[in-house]
Amino acid sequence: MKINANLIRPGNILEHNGRQFSVLKIQIIQPGKGGAFIAVEMRDIRTGTKTNERWRTADTVEKCSVEEKDCTFLFGDDQSLTFMEQETFEQFSVPTDILGESAAFLQDGMAVTVDFVEGSPVSVSLPEKVVMQVVEADPVVKGQTASSSYKPAKLENGLKILVPPFLAAGEKIWVATADCSYVERFKG
Incomplete structure (x- = not known):
């Protein structure tokens, strides 16, 4: 189905030049002169190669049915x-x-x-958030405020994220899967 380029969203599957692409990122660019255009970063579904494409906002693109x-x-x-x-x-x-x-x-x-x-x-x-256990966390520094300072921590899956200073190793937390960020302490 054809859609206007300004309706492209991350996660959409587009058909372009006879190939299918998964949209990773979009950016609307409004130059000082001329019309706005959409810069799209996308990955070829079959080969996995990334490419960038630009369309004017009035252009139409083919969106695949998913x-x-x-x-x-x-x-x-x-x-x-x-x-x-x-x-x-x-x-x-x-x-x-x-x-x-x-x-x-x-x-x-x-x-x-x-x-x-x-x-x-x-x-x-994936689900929006998952429960993970903190396996390593720096000790709390006395006098450090909890409002704006975060400390590095290592999760059970090996990823390193920033967590509030009150968390210690062994605690379970909710982690956002979209950007690998701390959400809240797991209560359960």
Whole structure:
């Protein structure tokens, strides 16, 4: 279906030059002279190569129809991740780099949403936030205020994030999967 370029959003699947691309980032640029245009960073679904494209806001682009399926994460390694459809119990694998850094948040049995274009999986959406355990955290510095200062901490999956100074190693926290940031202390 054709849409105006100013309606492109991250996560959309576009068909351009006979290939399908997943939109990663968009930026609307309004130069001092002339009309505004959209700068789009996108990844080729088949090859994984990134490219940048520019369209005027009035241009039309072809948006692919995407089928969303609820799936369960089974297991993974450095190259691929294996999922199972919850309705048909069919298993399929996707390359690990489709998820990028957020692949570290996958846990066995986690419910995810997988987008399919023409029967092929093209993207995986994780829950907005997950519970992770802090395994390393710097000690609290006396006199440090809790309002604006954050300290580095290492999570059980190996990622390093910034957390408030009152958190210690061994505590569980909610972490946003979109930007790997601290949300709040886990109460449970």
